[in-house]
Every structure is written in structure tokens, then in C-alpha cells.
Amino acid sequence: MTREPLSSLISRHNFDARRALGQHFLLDPAITTRIAELSAPLAGRHVVEVGPGPGGLTRSLIDSDAASVTAVEIDPRAVVVIRELQEEAPERLRLIEADATRLDLTTLCPAPRRIVANLPYNVATPLLIGWLRQAASWERLTLMFQLEVAERICAEPGSEHYGRLAVISQWCAVCSQIMRLPPGAFSPPPKVWSAVVELTPHPELPDIKLFRAMEQVTAAAFGQRRKMLRGALKGIGGERLLNTAGIDGSRRAETLGIAEFDRLARCHLAAPHRNEKQK
Template sequence: MTAAAPTQAALPPLREVIARHGLDARRSLGQHFLLDPNLTARIARQAGDLAGRHVVEVGPGPGGLTRPLLASAAADVTAVEIDPRAVGAVTELAETAGGRLRVVAGDAMALDLAALVPAPRQIVANLPYNVASPLLVGWLRQAACWERLTLMFQQEVAERICAAPGADAYGRLAVLAQWTAQAELVMRIPPSAFVPPPKVWSAVVVLTPHDRQPDPVLFRQMEQLTAAAFGQRRKMLRGALKSLGGEALLRRAEIDPARRAETLSIAEFDRLARLLAGAA
């Protein structure tokens, strides 16, 4: 029988862990630690029922979110951390976690996270601000591997992920995210909740991958398409997509070449990407 995770009360305060390991937050690593156990427990709950799930956490820091993940019914938690000081702090937590916490010292940008744990897999993470967007795009390329992604971003980035066509925030990130998953902004967190406080609000987004996912070739075409379409937002699509076929491509997709990228629906972007990939 798997040993139960220690209760919150039995663990040392996070501020004590930070002091013991010299874990002053570093801007170069995008670190802002969330220490309020009520907030971290709320974030963990946004992931839904974790019973039997293999959870990957990126950037655990002193372990504030790791603790409620271990207190859940998750089968196990794999914490990926690039900062050696935080590796020490979370390893200390692993020693009391009954074998349910594995610490991987490494750069999440360079790791195939899906290969670290068996299915069913989820990612639950308070992402480092400086690499949050490229991490997300990388995981969307493998969306079929994940049951759910529960991720904290700067609020501005979260709003971009969930934006609808026509909104100021609608762009490449929204298209890639919503093309592959259902995206919902579920929680906003003020700067004062963090140590040190960032200059902006943060927000939690839950992404639930669609049952059908694009193959790698189609995903690459969508990346190329959205980069061109939103690279010069003021341009009409006939100009923005000139290198990809421009007006001829748009006519084949039955899209007015005078429109701009922010007016296109996810379905219209899908149609264009499939034409480019020769799948239409």
C-alpha cells in the first residue's frame, strides 16, 4: 500500500524552507513563489480529480504547489526543477512523501516531459514567467499525450491564450491553444500573493486537449501560418501570407484576402493550415 502524504501541518513553513536553502527568488529564472497554502490548494483543485494520475510539476521552487498535489489522490508527482537550490528543497520534501514524489533536476525546455511519466498524465504548474509561452507551445505539440494542463501565467498571457477572434488579445497563442484544446481562465491571483510580488496579476488556465489532434506536419504548418498571419497585424492577409501563397491560398480557403488575421476563426485557420499541408 502506498504511504500517505504528510499533512500540511507536519511540514515546515515554506519561508523556513526558503531560508534554509537560500532560495531568494531570481529574476533570471522568472521566480515568484506562491506561499499561501489556501491558494496553492485552490490551484491544485482546478486540475480536477487527480486519482490515479501521474502529475508533472514544472518549477516547484520551495514546494508550495507540490504539497497540495501530494495531498491529492494523484498516483505520483514528478517535479522538474532547473534551480539547484530548489532541487534541494523539493528533494527534502520527497524524503517524507512515501515514494510518491520524484525530483528531476533539469531544464523543462529541453526535456520530453511526456516520456517521464506513464498515462494518464497531467501537468500542474506555476510556470516561470520568462519561459511560460514557449513551454506551452511545446506541450501543445504533444497535446494528445496529456489529459489536462493546469498552468499559471502572467494574466496578460492567460488572456491571450483564451482570447476570442476579434479581441485585442487574440493572436498566435490563442489559435494554437484553442485549435488543440479547450482553454478556460479559471482563477486570477494578485501580485501581493507572491514572494517577491511581481508587477502584474497572474492567472490560472486549464487546457483540456481535444480528442482529435493534428499530426506533427499539420502542427508545423499551423505554427508557420500563425507566425506569418500575426507577424504584421496591420497588414491584410493577402500581404501577411504572401510567402505562403497569399491571395491564391485565401481564395482556395474561401477567405476574403482583405481581412486581417485577428478576424479569422479557429476553423478558418484550420482550413488554411490543411491546405498548406496538402490535407484538405
């Protein structure tokens, strides 16, 4: 089947990318096909795509052997375009017109589930954190970010990009950069490079209470990253917390590994003062 070129489709619908929505479209089918291939194996999997825009990646996903593709789109102009594509594969492509930041994606399709998306850059990080809270519900996430965000997700302790996002992401999943793209790969070109990150959730994952404890610990630790931990964590019982976890309070947040942050989060969750507040 011959499809209308995306550039022609965009022109026909007068569908210009909007900065307010963080839109940068992938129009090269070779690139979108490669992303779908990197997401493999998709056979028997139900894929959710957030922010399909004109549907470049959507086309490649419905051409894959995924069991189904669910596209979530907030822009009514893109909704019109994806509906045209839906006519091509009505049984395999589902369209949800909604704000993905306010939607529980796990309710959209059965397991095994995956997310494959070129994320709108202005909401990419909060979307990721929300999905990591539900990491047990996802088999794998294959996501496009600005390169700087991708580096922050995959950063190692002691590196310049290591921070809250690295700790929480790697605590929940195995994270790796699997593809980089220059600005010219997008329309319109962003000012920065982009990268695709693969996140495969760990077999054993934290419950929501422990996840929230980790969010509080990392927020305090990296909120004042130049301070020693005994000072940075003072607001959440720093010295006591560090002693319980067996961590030297003179260290700084960027020197701690994921396992050490896990200990801090578990000790914070178990702290008597915290349990009293929860009653």
C-alpha cells in the same frame, strides 16, 4: 504531519527568488491547495510539475489523491529543498533535475498524464507551445501565467489579445481562465496579476506536420497583423492559399476564427510547392 512553514524553509536555505529564472513563489497553502483542487479529479493521474521552487504547490499535489507527482526543476537550490520533501513521500514524489524546455515530459510518467504548474514566467509561452505539439499525450494542463499571457491564450477573435497564441492553443484545446491572483499572492510580488488557465486537449488533434503548418500560417498572418491577409500571407502563397481555403484576402488575421485558420493550415500543408520542398 506538521511541515516546516515555507517562509522558514526559504530562510533556512537562503533561497531567494531569482529574476533570471522567472521565479515568483506561491507560499500560501490555501492558494496552492485551491489550485490542486481546481486540477481535480487527480485520482489515478500522474502529475508533472515544472518549476516547483520551494515546493508550495508540490506539497498540495502530494496531499491530493494523484497517483504520482514528478517535479522538474533546474535550480539546484530548489532541488535541495524538494529532496527534503521527497523524503516525506518517496514512493509518490519523483524529482528530475533538468531544464524543462529541453525535456520530453511525456517520458517521465505513464498515462493518464497531467501538468499542474506555476510556470517560470520567462519560459512559460515556449513551454506551452511545446506541450501543445504533444497535446494528445496530456489529459489536461493546469498552468499559471502572467495575466496578459492567460488573456492571450483564451482571447476571442476580434479582441485586442487575439493572436497566434490564442489560435494555436484553442485549436488544440478547450481553454479557460479558472483563477486570478494579485501580485501580493507571490513572493516576491511580480509587477502584474497572474491567472491559472485550464487547457483540455480536443479528442481529435493535428499531427506534427499539420501543427507546423499552423505555426507557419499564424506566424505570417499575425506577423504583419495590420496588413490584409493577401499581403501578410504573400510569403507562403497568399492569394492561392486564400482562394483554396475560401477566405477573403481583404480580411485581417484577427477576424478569422479557429476553423478558418484550420482550413488555411490544411491548405498550406497540401500546397504543391510545399510538398516539392519536403521531397
